[in-house]
Amino acid sequence: MRQAGMYSGILNGGMSGRTGPHLLPLARIKKIMKRSGEDVKMISGEAPIIFSKACELFIEELTQRSWKVTLQGKRRTLHKEDVASAVIATDVFDFLVNVVSESGANSEDTPVVMER
């Protein structure tokens, strides 16, 4: 019941009214969206909600790929270099190359080529 799972995800993360709607704070997401460009003037109410889910998926995927690098290094602690390696090895994460470089991560390591 994947759909049910997702739906209850809305409610569970969702309308408790106490801890905030979702895993990620909507107001903050909205702020980040607005910063992305001057052209971004109006954002519908559902957009940050959609993004909270999209970010979740994104973080999960990048984390999983990073963890593969960690395991290959026979380690149990995920380091930022592992994230950098995962970014470099994944085409769709090309837009992050500068972000992980700025973090001071070395790209000296041989990137593990992963298919997407």
Added chain:
Amino acid sequence: MVDEQDHLLPIANVGRIMKQILPPRAKISKEAKETMQECASEFISFVTGEASDKCQKENRKTVNGDDICWALSALGFDDYAEAILRYLHKYREFERERANQNKVGGSQDKDEASNCKCIQAGKQSVIPPPLECRVIEKGNSSLTRPS
């Protein structure tokens, strides 16, 4: 300091999402979480920029959920786009039902009426309405894995 963090998602939230996808014995360095924070913000900006461009071209002022879905697809995140589209439809359905409930009359549920804040503003301070909701399960293992 506050300004610095303003453009990032909270590290606790990010860390939680990372943790829930990893094996229980896995550890995450603080720097890895920080890097992930920055990556997530960049992701939001990247996708929003694309969605915003589309809106501009179509002479629309408001970036909506469909635009985000479209942008995800356009940028290569097809798997996310599919899952998000389902999520979006569920959300809209949920909102429609809520709106209908309010129209029909909130006498059955005074909590409902008093908590009917405007979702349009992206604020959600409502309690779950008495719909035939799915059981709220402990733990957010509710994510559709893109495969």
